[in-house]
């Protein structure tokens with residue numbers, strides 16, 4: 512093990528800038544073509560360990576949801592506290608693939624709404640793996656990276672939070688050049704939707720992939736390029752949860768908003784702005800009008816996110 516200490520990783524919010532449903536695999540999973548970017552806000556996952564003997568074998572997981580929005584009328588899935596938590600499952604995967612874990616304590620602070628299409632659980636799992644890699648001094652091997660798709664389709668892209676085009680069910684990753692940072696307002700209308708329900712509610716055929724011409728255009732004029740793309744799950748998600756349509760209309764009507772769209776399978780919606788100050792003002796105005804919604808201003812980083820939040824010494828773990 513590396514020197515004892517604590518590492519804190521940001522688990523940034525994932526935003527599907529577009530999501531095209533292009534087909535269906537024999538196992539029922541839908542083939543997607545999506546461009547994602549990550550916002551500089553999210554959950555945090557901290558990990559600590561000790562090298563002093565005797566160490567305690569095993570994984571300790573603590574989930575704090577104190578920062579997650581829970582308000583009157585909101586519906587959000589319960590974030591599992593133990594073995595069903597994606598952080599736990601990520602640590603178990605690490606144990607199988609990269610070696611035994613001794614006295615590792617992982618703490619998740621939820622700040623992102625769960626089941627919102629912002630990939631919080633996937634981002635937490637990826638952050639846990641980065642934390643374990645830093646704590647143990649062992650790199651994330653290629654096989655481990657590949658196998659993270661078994662935790663969730665979005666986990667591979669969350670390992671390195673930067674703009675990606677993802678195909679297949681999310682595992683075929685290709686870096687994308689986003690011309691500049693994009694100020695964003697993220698809005699969750701207080702109602703979660705379950706991903707399987709949205710795919711089930713989808714009707715109609717499949718759409719075309721993201722044209723190469725538009726991908727190239729993202730590097731020069733991302734907002735105009737994105738206007739040519741779509742989220743094919745929007746209609747189905749709005750049928751399951753009408754509050755999403757309300758949120759898209761509200762975000763689209765904010766001063767300075769250039770594009771409003773749903774992320775992933777919903778229910779979160781994002782608005783893109785030219786200007787960070789306008790995004791902050793618009794977010795505050797919307798939060799005032801809709802106190803029951805979760806509204807945040809942030810930035811989608813073209814260069815990706817530096818997820819290392821801090822590193823400081825910590826007292827040894829006791830049994």
Ligand SMILES: C[C@@](CO)(OP(=O)(O)O)[C@H](O)COP(=O)(O)OP(=O)(O)OC[C@H]1O[C@@H](n2ccc(N)nc2=O)[C@H](O)[C@@H]1O
Pocket residue numbers: 527530539540541542543545627628629630662663664665680681706707708710774775776777
């Ligand atoms: C839709 C996306 C887009 O980024 O994100 P979210 O909205 O969840 O953040 C992802 O593909 C979410 O992938 P993943 O996290 O693995 O989805 P899960 O919730 O495990 O999937 C639940 C169910 O949804 C359906 N499903 C999911 C993904 C996919 N490409 N095709 C599907 O048909 C399947 O019925 C699956 O059993």
Ligand SMILES: Nc1ncnc2c1ncn2[C@@H]1O[C@H](COP(=O)(O)OP(=O)(O)O)[C@@H](O)[C@H]1O
Pocket residue numbers: 588589590591595596597598619624625626627628629630631632633635636706775777
């Ligand atoms: N660490 C975690 N954070 C959030 N949800 C989790 C976590 N671990 C497991 N889950 C489960 O994963 C599901 C999807 O959560 P999340 O990733 O936040 O949503 P989405 O897939 O819509 O982006 C939730 O129903 C929740 O019960």
